[in-house]
Amino acid sequence: MRRGLVVAAAVVGLAGWSSAEAQDPGRRLGGANGPPAAAEAPNKPAPRLADGKIDLSGVWTDGGGTEIPRLLKPGELDTILLPKTKQLMQSRNDGQDPYNYCLPGGPLRITGGFAWRFIQHPTTNATHIFMLQEGNAHTYRQIFMDGRKHPDDPSPTWYGHSIGRWDGDTLVIDTIGLNDKFWLDGSGIQHTEQLHMVERWTRTNFTTLRREVTFEDPGAFTRPFTVTYTAKLSEPGSEIMEYICIENNQYGLAQGMAAPGSPK
Amino acid sequence: MRMKLGVLVAGLGLVGFVAPLAAHHSWTADYDGSKTVTVKGVVTKVEWTNPHTHFYVESKDDKGVVTTWNFEMASTLSLERGGWTRKTLPVGAEVTVGGFGGRAVTTRAIAGSITTADGKSLFVSKPGQ
Numbered sequence: 001m002r003r004g005l006v007v008a009a010a011v012v013g014l015a016g017w018s019s020a021e022a023q024d025p026g027r028r029l030g031g032a033n034g035p036p037a038a039a040e041a042p043n044k045p046a047p048r049l050a051d052g053k054i055d056l057s058g059v060w061t062d063g064g065g066t067e068i069p070r071l072l073k074p075g076e077l078d079t080i081l082l083p084k085t086k087q088l089m090q091s092r093n094d095g096q097d098p099y100n101y102c103l104p105g106g107p108l109r110i111t112g113g114f115a116w117r118f119i120q121h122p123t124t125n126a127t128h129i130f131m132l133q134e135g136n137a138h139t140y141r142q143i144f145m146d147g148r149k150h151p152d153d154p155s156p157t158w159y160g161h162s163i164g165r166w167d168g169d170t171l172v173i174d175t176i177g178l179n180d181k182f183w184l185d186g187s188g189i190q191h192t193e194q195l196h197m198v199e200r201w202t203r204t205n206f207t208t209l210r211r212e213v214t215f216e217d218p219g220a221f222t223r224p225f226t227v228t229y230t231a232k233l234s235e236p237g238s239e240i241m242e243y244i245c246i247e248n249n250q251y252g253l254a255q256g257m258a259a260p261g262s263p264k
Numbered sequence: 265m266r267m268k269l270g271v272l273v274a275g276l277g278l279v280g281f282v283a284p285l286a287a288h289h290s291w292t293a294d295y296d297g298s299k300t301v302t303v304k305g306v307v308t309k310v311e312w313t314n315p316h317t318h319f320y321v322e323s324k325d326d327k328g329v330v331t332t333w334n335f336e337m338a339s340t341l342s343l344e345r346g347g348w349t350r351k352t353l354p355v356g357a358e359v360t361v362g363g364f365g366g367r368a369v370t371t372r373a374i375a376g377s378i379t380t381a382d383g384k385s386l387f388v389s390k391p392g393q
Contacts, residue, residue: 094293102315249316256368
């Protein structure tokens, strides 16, 4: 997961492998779990709803899947993690990631490698915005847009309590009340229930969403820090699809784990 | 012994194989990219499921010893977007499957190529990095 590209040593053999990959139209049509991105339309502006707000609706891919260390400057991670956070991160391996056992990845990874959909409801003066995740936990995140405040002491959950507001054409989502059961990202960065996330979503053009995420957690980090992701609009006509991860998860069996279903 | 069955450990190889990003988990956690296998046999079961699809191939070696392989691929979504339906690979089909073997369990593998008896190559997709 965190190893970048796999290099398969060359030579010849395995009939049809490389030729099939090169020629197959399906291969060109999509990534592992998402529909293909729409063609870039840098000069086509972001659409608006009847109330003038930016229309975020659509099927998007990515926008939260890249591991955080890859988005930081060299050495920056070390200055951010508290010693105990660093220690825990270094002790973790993929086999312990709850995400691999079909549990939610939290608010950042809900927009990871699977397609997802933004829904503003109602479409004028939306009181709610939903993010529907196709993959993994096949779940949703809700953002309250009706002006309410965070509860004083929310019970920690996988997606926390999110309130949103518009700052010009940028959607700002503020989230607290997160549990510490998920990994913040695939690299295993640890956080605590004190995690506070502020996201700034800007549809910079018709096909592109910029997401700046600021993490603040005095229980895990020395200071707040910000990373930036990009989500791409999927091809017209793309839809999210059903994906029930718990159906037949055999993760770990081939590497010798006794049984799937829980971290060892 | 089992590794001999229908398996041509490739000193031959794979060119330009680049796995897609994302997915439920990386196939490299479960499978060893240096353990190339090729299995010829008959499909006995297809699990059209998530997070990943699996199909089982019964392969007989030259001594008549039968081994059942469990081949993994990516999600149904990924395959459907690549043009598959649940009927693309039927039980009873004769196939030659290339892939990478399990890190610990040698009768499991991730499929990287599927060629049917008539020489047709099927689209394959693996869980990402």
